[in-house]
Amino acid sequence: MTSTQKTASEKPWPYAAGYDNCPEVLEPTPLTVKGTIPPWLEGALYRSGPGAYDLKSESGKDIHIQHWFDGLAQIHRYEIQKGGLVSYRSRFTSNDLREEYKKAEAVTGVTFCQRDPCKTIFQKFFTTFKTATLGGPPIAGTGTNVAVIPTANFPGLMDKTDPNKTNSGSKGGLRNLITTTDGNVLQELDPVTLEPIRLFTYGDIDDSLAASNLAPAHPCVDPETNEYFTVLLTFGPTAVYKVVRIRASPKGTHHEPDLDVLAEIQSPRPTYMHSFSLTKRYVVVTHWQCDFAGWGMSVLWYGNAWESFKAHDPKVKASFYVVDRMHGRHVATFEADPYYAFHTINAWDEGDDILLDISCYKDHTVIGDYYIDNLRNEASGKPPQQAVLRRYRLSKISQHAAHSKVSKKTPPKPAPAEIVFQLDESVNFELPTMNPSRYLKSYRYTYGVNRSGLNKTLIYDRIIKVDLEKVAKGDQKTCATFWVEDQCTPSEPVFVPTPGATDEDDGVLLSIVLDGARRTGFLLILNAQTLKEIARADMPEGRVAPHNFHGMFIPSTIA
Template identity: 30%
Template sequence: MSEQLFKSGFSNLDHEQNAVPLKTQGRIPYWLNGTLFRNGPAKFSANENLGWHTHWFDGLAMLHKFSFCEGNVIYSNRYLRSNAYYSTLEKGQFNTGFGSKGGTRIKYANNTNINVAILDDRFMALSETPGIIEFNPVNLETVDVFNFDDSLGGQLTTAHPHYDLQTGRYINFTTEFGRKHAYNLYSVAPHSRKRDLIASVRTDRPAYMHSFANTENYVIITEFPLVIDPRDLANEQKTLIENFTWKPDHGTLFRVVRKSDGIILKTFEAEAFFSFHHVNAFEINGGLVLDICALEDAKTINHLQVSNLKGKTGEPIFVQLRRYTVKFDSRNVSYEVISPASIDLPRINYGRYSGKSYRYAYGISTNKDHYENYPNQLAKADLQRGTTTIWRQDGCYPGEPIFVQRPNSSDEDDGVVLSVVLDGRNSHSFLLVLDAQTFEELGRADVTHHIPFGFHGIFTGEQYM
């Protein structure tokens, strides 16, 4: 599509709203009661006249909230008041952050614009730096930096923690640079802010990793060959990701840790590939299965500069949904492609099937016959049948699809899928509600303005009006 109607998804959203009722079309299920929280960048330039220079991952964080009550939807949005936010608005300086060229390195920027999580019964905005920001779920106001009650070290982390379905524990890891580099894998008990170390996994080649895998008994850290010499971090002329180098000869390592005692079982090896997102993982007799949204290399990171995304359509980037099989009696890991569609920002029925054998995955997708620089359809992959169901509307660009289970249901896909969609033709966004089983539209709630393309979020059954 030559018009590239998705461009407004990378433009600033300057106004904030509180508790605005949305006009709905179709039917929003009456059983759908709760709150959808979304996180993502919403300001890409301090001054529109200066041009666009920011990496997508570095736009200033904005929280969005959709509250559901008996078929009605109420919307709120608010910028996160971080050091990065105040520096940009008061001084016109953007943080170099993840990959923004020409910016300024802001100390403790805490531009946590990637995900939302609940920790110690509090709502948190997350990114890949250790500074977590707490916010109020009712009015979305920024509370403060959340401090853990321990001294665990680390300069990087992931924005995709897991929740152990058996214990309710929050699981994540930090990457610590030092004389001996390590991934510090930890868990946090419910109603606590103390990180309990599970294992310290030594590495001589710290890698960039956006997510990891979790099963009932194991955590798997997938170490891609996008690696860093931590001494390079002293160079203030480089962005964070520019310090990482693609080393395909290193291959990809799967480091498997047993949660019960922190024993590192073994390191398994596969050919070089890159990924932002694990989908799910589960245990099989004598091994593990990991489903991953995979890319051949890490070139896509630079493609995500806003100037590239808003430029002319470039070389197509398709993300393969791969199933990697780890066998404990072998060091080598093999894979198969399990969906014909390009799928990323994946979600599953997490509350019931995280770390377990499952059937369905949902994600954003790029239509191979109508390629654009931003994904233009939603996909539901049936991993048993090897089939994929698509929702697509011309000129519309969906965000991460979040599955919400219907109360008292037993089928894995009995519920709805929620996605914030940009209507590029009419320059506004809407919240799409799909029947998760048929993948057909049930209804939508129209927002009066555009919502810039975000990343991740959560749905909670509590209503925060």
């Protein structure tokens, strides 16, 4: 039973509404603003994530998407206009896949977590195997679910606008909008209407990447050089991780982009990695433990990632592979006790060391906590495992690099990674964000979401601000500030700095909040220094903001 299928005598559970189907809003719809939006805050907030879980076939059969990560992709656009006006629109971006499910009367193909007890394992295996090995039909239309991260100005796309226009390809201009997922597939969308334009792979940019199976949904982008980095994994008896840099051509954005494979790292462990880290000098492949069985071929057998993962092994160390950005070499490897993560937060060079912050879990079983039936279960749903903020230090990189230069044919010998500090489990921390001006640099503040345990929600009920200087000094009692509102579920906050600000936390946070009590949602604008509300923009009556994943804000000077 979904949260909308309660009987008339039952009061809907407020927190489950975020897993109901969210209707499209194809035309801009004005929102009701309460409070005063700062006059400098103009632009578009994009949010991506799942928007539908329950379908009906033409014959009337119910089709249930079982896991949060497999919900059908939906993109949202909140436009903040001059004078403090706000409008909203949204669009589904995998309609061909929806129709495929409805025609088959089941969720088909390879998914993240969908279990399929009604179809024989051999049918699923051979159908998937044929598609994976022979290529299947070319990627076209909207037949793939690309729901995780919106990214602006991807340098792997040529600019198709008129090169004679003065604003075409200019610094800061919004040339394209893409979304990514954890596979080797990306989707281009119209930045205004949100209409899907095309699906493509990294192999369409460089043939050598066509055989790669996975890439982290979170790329790393250097805001000063506009270089785009990713890590592509190819399954096999020896897993191969290709660390890739993509840059716009020096001849201009109307020419083919430059793509370099900085390093190829071999490992016996093909691992699901959702993100990784970057500094001004290095790419750090954060190789935590979430390993595929059978060289990755288990995905073909089970038809989903979740059932193909090996059990957590406390004896298998986590690794950090350090790749030199300038010289394109794997220069160092560090090891730590095993952990799992979805999200890295920030990393930077400090002298000859690297410091990096990660939201860490004890193991990858947290993925299994996000089945929809569990998250909708008011009576006995299991709260997901929570992440803690942890800082690692990777020391004396140049010494390791000098040794690896001499021993080019052998990988760098692992050295121990140091845990600098870790927040207490009571101050759990996920969906991290920060002031973008401090990315790849030392920083003081980070923001995210937190589960207090005081409300009945199974996921997050608070926005959290962490003062990392206090944490580094051992202050775990006053290091965190919170925003909370009864029966509300916030999404990942997005930091927008005040123009000309000198203080790191001078800006606002934007979050899309589910108001479970009123069964609607709102765009929340907080003072990033105090976490006090500045304004909110209410969705129309009955419009629910789904629990989506990630977002980005594009100022009107760019958009």
